[in-house]
Amino acid sequence: MGEIKLMKGNEALSEAMIRAGCDAYFGYPITPQSEVLEYLAREATNRTGMVILQAESEVAAINMIYGAAGCGKRVMTTSSSPGISLMQEGLSYIASAELPCVLANVNRGGPGLGTIQPAQGDYNQAVKGGGHGDYQLLVLAPCSVQEMVDFVKLGFELAEKYRGPVMILTDGAIGQMMEKVELFDQMPRKTDVPDWATTGRKKGQDRTYITSLFIEPEVMEKVNLKLQAKYKQMRETEVRYQTLNLDDAEYIFTGYGLGARICMKAMEIGREKGYKIGMIRPITLFPFPVDLYASIAPKVKAILDVELNAGQMVQDVILSTMGKTRVEFYGRMGGIIPEPEEILEYFEKQIIGGAK
């Protein structure tokens, strides 16, 4: 059993970064995730020698990540919505150059400068690719402080396995709330250097270079096909989700991260009232649990998707269920967190009551 602590989501994420043997963090302050840089500045360097650098912008931070990841190091950055928008060009380069790294988006309300309250408006940006070109981030959506810890470790494993960027898509509530967490033991810093890393040309060997420029269309297409093959493999082997009460379910509540947490409570209240509600929580948003939704759709009367946005993941639920069941959506925006009771009320009115 690992060390048990009461920790804030952002601090737990930072602690996990240190314990995962992360070599460097480059970041820029933004609410609601500034605790990450603050925590690391206090804790990291004297414990593991990890490099912590406050960059001049998120644009610089993501490009520092590019450079450091290109040296074969284990690196991570975090930000919140506006800052993540600034990182999109860099992420596209990182995906194309096949550099492993982890980043976390502690999603706040938008668009624009928006609000510092929690939201899930960045689903599409994270899952559909916010930068240019055909690339994907592998996206993990924690719904507890414990998962903030677990997904840092998992994130590095997946980033290194697939040589690409992994995003932890969380939000201001999970970043800010305190919960009990079990921490994994300190892992050693990485010592092996992958052969693609730029560390200085070895005697008698060819130079190594890292690029995302493939000027001949035939080569560029090959690079794209290679990326797509990786994404296919992710779809086949990396889908992760949590389900509850599916056995007797007539209705499904679904959502990710904070939305899922609130749904769980709404499901419990609904069950007490006698509604046979089950729950699906995608943990990987890309790859999305398409097959799970497809198989459950014909067995249930309706799926209610709850998000803290105008309805983004619900599009993937609709695509996955292929018209085999009714899909309804309930969302709040702008940093407002829906109450379980209002979700159930919506469920009773729209789905049970059958209102159109």
Next chain:
Amino acid sequence: MSGAPVEHGYTHEQICIPENLIYQRPGTLLEQEFHYCPGCGHSTAHKIFMEVVEEMGLEGEVIGVAPVGCSVFAYHYLNVDMQQAAHGRACAVATGIKRMLPDKIVFTYQGDGDLAAIGTAETIHAANRGENFLAIFINNGIYGMTSGQMAPTTLPGMVTTTSPFGRDTKTQGHPLKIGELLALLPGVAYVTRQAVDIPKNIRKAKKALQKALEYQKKGLGFCLVEIVSNCPSNWKMTPLESNKFVEEKMIPFYPLGDIKVPQEEKK
């Protein structure tokens, strides 16, 4: 041709004996034809920098960052480990590399648009943090790669595709002397402006590059070697005319020489 005496009376074999060797491609340059236009300063800058790397025995120690600009493919020529950076972000990428591998020799190679327009923030902040790497800055006063638009360093009155009536400083701003600006920052160890238009200047530029790498080895901080260069194609000049323009127009505006030298050098 082999064996047949040529005008000076030496045979091909006689000329090729090692004692007569006065020039060869440094081992740090790959056997790859440059794609640069004839007479372009990028080729000369590549060559002298790679000679320095070879002469200092640093080929296994160096990691470079290529920009977006005409020299985007620098890694096809420079036989050292390299990363290609997004437009303007070379100094951020180099920061990531140097912070991970502080014992390696790190450099960026950037054009004026890359270093002094889109990448100004990354350049200034890397310099201000005293990041211990070298930025090689090719100032040709134009956007070469995208076919001749105005650069931050375009001279007043100079015609480009986006300043077709000549750069009007009232509406299009003044040429940015980024070297002078960076020299003000305490984290900056060395700023020098050189040129590659004539052999004398080429030799000086090479010396400056060598000094910059020595300073980096000593951990003195950020070094900028600006190289006033040309762009015959987009200046719409022959290589010779372009070098004349460098001498007559560019250098008077961008005077050559050291702008800042490390404290220890002054003694």
